[in-house]
Amino acid sequence: MKDLEIENSRLREAIVHLTLDKLISQEASWRNVRALLAEASASTMSGVCRPPPSPTPAGRSVGTDRRKARRAAATRTT
Known part of the structure; x- marks a missing residue:
């Protein structure tokens, strides 16, 4: 039994x-x-x-710039 305890402690280590x-x-x-x-x-x-x-300023999309350009062109022709 003592041999098993020694072997057990060696294996645990x-x-x-x-x-x-x-x-x-x-x-x-x-x-x-x-x-x-x-x-x-x-x-x-x-x-x-x-x-x-991005070439457009922050917070503005390309679509917004195009719409503004169309409106400006429409007001110039009328």
Whole structure:
């Protein structure tokens, strides 16, 4: 019985060490993933993947400008 208890405590200690190694490996891999994501977002924030600015002023659509131009042209002809 004493031999089984010794073997049991040895196995529990091995499990603790393996679990700790696994957690350390996971943390290291997450750090690598976070670093890659941060690097990717930094490169997109620098304008590499950003769409070009809109030619119309903010809050106004192209359709609004066209309607105004048609109304102005209609009032000039009448």
